Amino acid sequence: MSQSAPIARLVSDWFAANARDLPWREPGTTAWGVLVSEVMSQQTPVRRVEPVWREWMERWPTPADLAAEPTGEAIRAWGRLGYPRRALRLHAAAVAVAGDHDNVVPDTIAALEALPGIGTYTARAVAAFAHRQRHPVVDTNVRRVVARAVAGNPDAGMATTAADLRATETLLPDDAEAAAVASAALMELGALICTARAPVCARCPLADDCAWHAKGEALPEGPSRKPQKYTGTDRHVRGLIMAVLREADDPVARVALDTVWHEPDRRERALTGLVADGLVVEGAGGFRLP
Structure with missing residues (x-):
């Protein structure tokens, strides 16, 4: 039996019993x-x-x-x-x-x-x-599962590549419906079991077939991606500005937005970026959502 056949079958069987009850998975969506x-x-x-x-x-x-x-x-x-x-x-x-x-x-x-x-x-x-077709659906979770189970690596690197798509596609059954189920199952396994920092190998349906698990190697020290600071960043200040505008029925004067953050340069940079991105419109009465 090919490698792809047991992996797809095992994750799909696990998914049937363990998938989260999400509204967009309901029949008729x-x-x-x-x-x-x-x-x-x-x-x-x-x-x-x-x-x-x-x-x-x-x-x-x-x-x-x-x-x-x-x-x-x-x-x-x-x-x-x-x-x-x-x-x-x-x-x-x-x-x-x-x-x-x-x-x-x-x-x-x-x-x-x-x-x-x-x-x-x-x-x-x-x-x-949605359309139940056979395509590799590759996010961070899927890349991690494939990297561990097939390649024997603890992580999959920083970005999705064409090689990731090819590697995932080889695992999919030929039948379109079965492939769609397997795609969802691989993603769910990465989200719930084969996580980045705390994989639960004892509960993984691929434990006996996983190349990385067979090596018995520990995860590298520290996160594979450096955590991004949020508080005090431009993104944080942008969010504070957007929160004010979402609650406003009328344009908000600049002086009112000046209260969201104490650093004028960062505040102005965030507001300018929001306008440039089309998320905020500046008019005679102040700033508003488009």
Whole structure:
């Protein structure tokens, strides 16, 4: 039996019994719902995404519903998920789907990648999880599982490469539905069991087949990626400014925004960046969401 066959079968069987009960995995979830969940989940824990996703899907169940709203409403509804440019990208994608695809999220990689703000990972995730196609869906969790189980390495490096896509694809069953399940299972295993700093090998379905586990090597000392400082960074100050604007019905004067942070240079740099990114609009009465 090939290596790919037992790995796919083992993780899929484990997934059937251990998958988290997430709303976008429920039967009947549209491709739009999957797309929204994937964009929201980038660099954001699922526990924070779930309530916002539910609110979005109730308010904007189709791309056309979101496309009909000003971009500022998407930013406001994004709340504190972080990286609010993702809200702009989702709004732009909704406009494109509503206008160019008859309000139906496309089902080919090429068409998905042509949507504004949709990259390699998200396109393949939607194609696999929504349209049940056979594509390698490779995020940090999947890369780590494959690096350990197949290559025998404790980590997978800093960025996804074409080699990562090829390595993951070789593990997928030929059947499209089975491949879609295996893709979700690999991702879930990396999120819950084969974690970066505290893998639970005793509960892993791949323990007997894992090349890294067979070596018996310990993880390298310290995190594989240096933790990023947040407090006091430009990103932190941007978030403070956005929090004020989300709560405001009218434009906010500059003097009011001056109170969010004590360093004028950093505060001005953050505000200028928000305007340049299209997240904030400056007018005669002050600053507001677009």
